[in-house]
Amino acid sequence: MFWYHDEVEQLARKEILPKGEKMRVLFYGSSSIRLWSTLAEDFPEFEIINQGFGGSTLAACCWFFNKLIPAYKPDAIVLYSGDNDLGDGRHPEEVYLFLQNMMEHIKESCGNIPVGIISIKPSFNREHLINSIHYTNKIFKNLLDEKYSNGTLINVFDEMLEINKSSRELYEEDGLHLTDAGYQLWKRAVRDQFLQQFVASSKDSSTKM
Template sequence: MTRLILIPLLCAFISMDAQERIIINDDQQFIAFLENSLENGVANSEITQMFYQRTWDYWRKHMIDYNQNPEKYSKVLSLYYQNQQKYKRNDSIKIDRFENQIESFRRFDNRNTLAKNPVLFIGSSSIVFWETAKSFPDLPIINRGFGGASLQEIIHYYDDIVKRHSPSILVVYCDIDIERGKSPNVAFSAFKELVNKVRKDFPLTQIFLLSMKPTLVDDFIQKDVSINKVATNRMLSKYCDDERNLHYIDITNMMIKSDGRVRSDIFLTDGMHLNQLGYGLWDPIIRSKIMSLTK
């Protein structure tokens, strides 16, 4: 019986492969694909992987138009979210999945004389891709962003990426928890846990918590990612208002145009990570805050 149920959905996938894996670029065709995926098949790991490969092809091609005209995609997005409930991915992580990257940091730190009292950048891929030494050549910069690190992974490797460097200023960016479906309350609690660890070891360290950035693909990652980023940012902002040596840095306003749409020219082709122009918007904000604290 299971094999019979799988046939319509598998045929849909096979027909796409027969067309040389052409990107789904017709809205009606994509709607038909989503309706067929929802009604047929069993959501095993293989079918789930194929589903996300096909849908990402579509969203990658349409993300700029969606950002400009989201109302055109209401039906498509509704069907997509329904399918996401059916084709759920395993979002669990192994806490040591980035051990190789951390070991590279350990070896580098053991071989080199590093800056004392540095401005230390930590976090997920937005920190990894940020060429911080070039952005702030006159400052004692250390960058210890790794992978697509979640806050719990950052906390897990705290001794390696934070404690051993005794930062004078710590810059933190992480949106992975929200993008993996965690609630704003869970993400906020993890930020507080990290801040408490830093304060215990370095009570004079100035801590910058950067706002979670909007991207062109937030709505395609999971439902409510955009909403939950905004909610978490509000919580972080309020938290920093009442705390000594803790600063909320809003790096999102200049990423949004006057009509409320996210700028599309500041991202790499994946619609998620910033290009040089995007980081060029962040640099003066961070520099200004650092200078205000080091005069």
């Protein structure tokens, strides 16, 4: 894990500000999270923290979890990882075990907070892995449905796969990282499938007061 050292150390040194009135949502995972530069603008209803680090695997996210996450006391976590594990040759069942490990880390350190897992994306760079990606997303969902009631799989796979059939607009030239259009799709999915429930419940509470 030494190749992540410099970036992880930089993240670990970030100032931890006191929590305000907004729900604190921490985004964690690989470069698809790290490069999401508009997170705070995309979700202004929340206090956003970005702890993504480039090239990270789900294995690495588990390894560095205690160093990077609990001190921020998140109210919810959005995770994107597993993509690079498959790219490195790991089998879906291995990645499944890492997600289970991650969910246990969250439970032990942060409590039973809501967790949104963004499904692994279908990218041009990893077209040869499409069946493994699809299967990994399926067993991710099964794990969350069967064992973690606080976990939600945020499905970006189906819509991205459909768009990929006729356009490369969601991806940079490397066929792996997202363009602004790709992040707009992720923004809608994260909001509609995960974060919107907290906005609604917040509004309901304020109406009753």
